[in-house]
Amino acid sequence: MDLSVRIGSLALKNPIIAASGCFGYGVEYADVVDLESLGGIAVKGLFLAEREGHPAPRIVETPAGMLNAIGLQGIGVRRFIHEKLPELRARKAIVIVNICGTTVDEYVELARILSDAEGVAALELNISCPNIKEGGITFGCSLRGTFDVVSAVRKVTGLPILPKLTPNVTDVASFARAAEEAGADAVSLVNTFLAMVIDVETRRPKISNVVGGLSGPAIRPIAVRMVYECRQAVKIPIVGMGGIANARDALEFMIAGAAAVQVGTANFVDPFIWPKLFGGIRDYMQRHQIARIADIVGTVDTRARDNEWISS
Amino acid sequence: MPIDAAAEVIANHPLSTDYNVLALAAPAIAAAAAPGQFVMVKAGAGHDPLLRRPFSVFEVLRDERGAPTGISLLNKRIGVSTDLIYKAQPGERIACLGPLGRPFTVVDSPTEAWMVAGGVGLAPFATLAEALRARGVRSTLFYGARRAQELFHLDFFRGLGVELVLTTEDGSLGERGRVVTPLERRLAAQSAAAPVMIYACGPEGMLAAAATTAARFDRPCQVSVERIMGCGLGGCYSCVVRMRNGHGGLHHVRSCIAGPVLPGNQIVWD
Ligand SMILES: Cc1cc2nc3c(=O)[nH]c(=O)nc-3n(C[C@H](O)[C@H](O)[C@H](O)COP(=O)(O)O)c2cc1C
Numbered sequence: 001m002d003l004s005v006r007i008g009s010l011a012l013k014n015p016i017i018a019a020s021g022c023f024g025y026g027v028e029y030a031d032v033v034d035l036e037s038l039g040g041i042a043v044k045g046l047f048l049a050e051r052e053g054h055p056a057p058r059i060v061e062t063p064a065g066m067l068n069a070i071g072l073q074g075i076g077v078r079r080f081i082h083e084k085l086p087e088l089r090a091r092k093a094i095v096i097v098n099i100c101g102t103t104v105d106e107y108v109e110l111a112r113i114l115s116d117a118e119g120v121a122a123l124e125l126n127i128s129c130p131n132i133k134e135g136g137i138t139f140g141c142s143l144r145g146t147f148d149v150v151s152a153v154r155k156v157t158g159l160p161i162l163p164k165l166t167p168n169v170t171d172v173a174s175f176a177r178a179a180e181e182a183g184a185d186a187v188s189l190v191n192t193f194l195a196m197v198i199d200v201e202t203r204r205p206k207i208s209n210v211v212g213g214l215s216g217p218a219i220r221p222i223a224v225r226m227v228y229e230c231r232q233a234v235k236i237p238i239v240g241m242g243g244i245a246n247a248r249d250a251l252e253f254m255i256a257g258a259a260a261v262q263v264g265t266a267n268f269v270d271p272f273i274w275p276k277l278f279g280g281i282r283d284y285m286q287r288h289q290i291a292r293i294a295d296i297v298g299t300v301d302t303r304a305r306d307n308e309w310i311s312s
Numbered sequence: 313m314p315i316d317a318a319a320e321v322i323a324n325h326p327l328s329t330d331y332n333v334l335a336l337a338a339p340a341i342a343a344a345a346a347p348g349q350f351v352m353v354k355a356g357a358g359h360d361p362l363l364r365r366p367f368s369v370f371e372v373l374r375d376e377r378g379a380p381t382g383i384s385l386l387n388k389r390i391g392v393s394t395d396l397i398y399k400a401q402p403g404e405r406i407a408c409l410g411p412l413g414r415p416f417t418v419v420d421s422p423t424e425a426w427m428v429a430g431g432v433g434l435a436p437f438a439t440l441a442e443a444l445r446a447r448g449v450r451s452t453l454f455y456g457a458r459r460a461q462e463l464f465h466l467d468f469f470r471g472l473g474v475e476l477v478l479t480t481e482d483g484s485l486g487e488r489g490r491v492v493t494p495l496e497r498r499l500a501a502q503s504a505a506a507p508v509m510i511y512a513c514g515p516e517g518m519l520a521a522a523a524t525t526a527a528r529f530d531r532p533c534q535v536s537v538e539r540i541m542g543c544g545l546g547g548c549y550s551c552v553v554r555m556r557n558g559h560g561g562l563h564h565v566r567s568c569i570a571g572p573v574l575p576g577n578q579i580v581w582d
Contacts, residue, residue, distance in 0.1 A: 028546035028569070031313045044549070052564050057540050059550040064359035066542070070549045073564055211553070217359045244357065268363060268543040269354065271409070272316050 001285050002292040003278070005039070007237045008185030009088075010122050010160045011092060012039040012260060015293060016250065016277050019241050019264030020045055020098035020124060021070065025084040030091060032271045037083050037278070039260060040094040042188075043080070045126045047100055048110060050076040060197050060206035065218030065243070066265060067195050069209030072100060072129060077110055081117045089119035098164070100126040104139075104152045115157045118195070123147060125137050128166035128191035128212075140166040140191075143178045150182035162239060164188040167219075172226045173233035186237040188262065189230060190223045216265040217243040224256050231257025231298050245269070247280020257298040314339045314545070319408040321400050322373075322382060327464050331432070332398050335373060335384045336405075341410050342380035345369045347418065347440035348536055348573045351410030352544040353385065355396035355403035365393045366541045368513070369411060383408075386464070388432040407565050413572050416511055416534055418443045423507040425451045428495055428522045430514025431462065434498070436467060436536050440511060445472045451566075452477060454500075456491030456518070460484035492521040499529040509534070512576065523576030533576035539545075539567045554580040 003014040003131030018026070020042040026035055053073025060067050075083065077099070088095050092299065097114050099108040105126060114120050127149055129142035139145035142165075148213025150163050163179045165172055167190040176187045197206045205211075223242025228269060230238050244250050245266040253261045266273055290296060320337035326332045341351060345376035349465065352364035370386040389398040400406065418440070419425055425444050437453060444451045451472075456479040457463045463485055469529055477494045478486025487494055487530045491514075502508060512522040513536040526533035542548035545568065553571065555578045562580060565571070 004474055024545075024547040024549075032545065042480075051551070052562070053549065055554070056550070056552050058552070059540055059542050059548070061361060061363050064362055066363060068542075068548070068550065073549050073552070216362055265362070270407070271543070271545060 001282055002294070003281065005294050005297075007122070007162070007239060007259055010185070014039040014278060014281075015097065015254065015260040016274065017042055017239065017260055017262045018267060019262035020126065022264035022267050025075075025080065026093055026095070026135045027087045027090075029271060033274055035088065035091045035093040038093065038274060040096050040121065041088070042096040042098050042124050042262060043084070044069040044074055045072045045098045045100045045129060046074050046077050046080055046110070047072065048077055048106055050079065055208045057207050058209075059212075062197060062214065062216075063218060065214050065216030067197055067207060067212040067214050068192070069207050069212035071209065077113055081113070085117060085119050086261070094121045096122045096124050097146050098124040098126050104149055105248065107149050108152050108156050111153045111157045111159070111161075115159055118161070120159060121183075123157065123161050124155070124188055125153060125161060125163040126191070128164050137166055137168070140175070141169055143174060146175050147182045150179050150184050154183035158180055160185040162186045162188045164191055167222065167226055167242075168194050173198055173229045173243065174224055176238070177235045179211045181237050184236060186239055186259070187230065187234065188239040188241070190219070190242045193219055193222070210291060215243070217245050219243045220249060220252075224252055227253055227258050228256040235268045247277050248285060250277060250281065250282055251296065254293070254297050255300050257300070259277070259297050261295070314410050314412055315344065317341055317408045318405045319382070321402050321404045321406060323402055324400055325400075330389050331462065331464065332387050332389075333370065333384050334387055334397055334400055335382060336406060336408055337382045338408055339381050341369075341408065342372045342383050345372060345383060345411040345439070346397050346415035347443050348411050348416035349411035349435045350544070350572060351383065351385075351408050352412065352541075353393075353397070354407035355393040355400075361392045361396075363542060364407070364409065364544065366412075366538075366544055366572075368536070369439060370435045371438050386432055386435040387497055409544065413568055414570065416440055416536070416573050418447065419449055419509040421448050421450070423449065426454065426495065426498070426508055426510045427451065427559075428454045428491060428510060428512040428514070428518070430456050430491055431458070431519040432538075433464060433512075433514030433518070434464065436513050437511070438457055438465065441469055441472045441474050451475070454479075454495050455468050456480065458482065458515075490518070490521070492525055495522060496525050499525065499531065504530075510576075512536070516581075519576070519580035523579060523581070527577045534573050535576040535579065536572045537567050537574060537579070538572070541568055544568045556580060
């Protein structure tokens with residue numbers, strides 16, 4: 001059985017990638033997860049400089065989901081290269097670096113620095129973090145901004161670039177198109193949905209940033225729909241995510257049009273999920289006699305059917 | 313390396329309408345756990361509630377020959393997950409990941425150990441008291457709760473030779489008021505030459521009071537913090553504590569991997 005997939009020039013041994021911000025810098029999980037076994041690891045969002053992020057509380061649980069406003073706490077790109085990348089390299093991890101800037105120049109600078117570092121497989125451009133005021137999502141919420149960031153980064157790097165799109169827009173497919181026109185190798189979607197939780201007893205929000213990003217199974221159907229829409233709008237590969245908690249969910253994204261998927265929140269619930277995902281995908285391939293997983297990408301048959309309601 | 317166990321509920325002992333002790337069969341976790349470490353527990357199946365909850369290892373359970381068989385959790389019912397854990401039935405299986413985090417540093421005699429617990433903050437001190445006893449360390453537990461019925465396992469600590477100093481908010485047992493008041497008195501009376509290690513676990517206000525009081529008397533204080541935690545492994549950056557670093561700067565530290573036991577004098581209390 002062939003689980004390998006391609007995202008542009010990036011060849012992955014399987015389509016399952018750890019989502020940014022949900023797997024630390026990867027090294028935190030080295031005791032629990034065989035890092036080499038993953039299709040890739042999208043490391044926590046990095047700025048040029050170190051950042052302390054928002055005060056706690058930073059997360060709150062919601063029905064089948066969670067809200068977070070971490071505020072992109074991080075060690076900055078240089079410390080990442082010196083302190084984390086060597087271990088990731090030694091463990092043969094496929095490293096996708098998620099980068100975030102407040103200006104186009106910062107993205108360019110980050111891309112330059114990381115292009116020279118050994119052991120970086122691709123760049124994911126975070127233009128979609130809903131939790132910081134400056135930069136990031138302001139690019140991701142404007143077609144012009146998306147185009148400008150992607151095309152500026154394109155000029156300075158040969159690494160595959162994957163802009164990560166926000167779902168907090170009216171028509172996500174138009175953003176995928178802007179990214180494609182600007183020279184992106186693929187698009188990642190979705191980042192979290194801007195949301196809010198209030199404690200009615202105290203009338204206070206449950207996280208310090210007041211609002212935060214919703215992730216987890218609660219968002220999955222919306223994310224699948226967005227992947228499906230983007231599949232019809234662009235030719236470049238799509239990396240899909242949002243609420244994947246088992247192999248079935250991952251396959252749903254692939255059938256909707258994702259060439260690969262990322263898993264975030266589910267890793268918090270079960271850090272041992274990875275081999276279960278690979279096993280579940282293999283079982284499915286066996287049952288459906290699929291030799292190459294890449295063959296199911298975008299194969300949704302739009303004639304409606306729900307076998308969980310009607311058995312015959 | 314933490315162990316992932318689908319731990320069977322061996323027993324569920326209600327202590328009050330809010331508190332219970334849940335015994336779980338988890339020999340490998342029990343064998344590896346050090347005082348102050350925690351486990352991430354998933355209550356219920358399915359996506360709601362979604363996330364695991366951190367619990368201190370309360371007791372290490374052993375068979376007749378002394379071999380570890382499991383752990384217990386001291387649970388206070390405050391939300392959906394803790395409610396499910398309050399109601400868990402023997403035979404149920406509960407996903408339990410651990411042991412996690414940095415444990416207490418256990419002192420040696422002649423240093424005395426003063427444990428300061430507020431409410432459910434008693435949890436890490438049962439195993440610490442055992443470790444202290446094994447080293448022959450003179451130990452005192454300052455233990456405060458709302459009322460007498462919420463002061464638990466007193467005989468267990470007495471059996472280990474731990475001196476008990478109890479407080480209740482309503483005065484129904486021990487001194488009326490906060491637990492840090494007798495701690496402060498004892499610190500004032502203690503000769504500066506006699507070494508003491510303070511260990512604290514409980515509500516944030518109590519931790520802040522215990523840590524600042526200890527610092528005022530120049531005594532070291534290890535606090536076990538409780539923060540809303542997403543993963544327990546350092547992946548999500550939810551459970552941060554604001555701490556001073558050596559150079560006068562402030563830094564958000566992940567309490568799941570740098571803690572939960574942290575030096576009280578470096579924490580910035582809001
Ligand atoms: C705690 C947390 C931190 C996150 N940090 C980042 C980040 O640094 N960069 C980024 O692009 N996405 C970040 N995300 C978004 C995830 O990568 C992912 O897009 C989103 O959570 C949806 O997937 P999921 O439902 O599988 O978690 C974060 C999500 C969570 C829950």
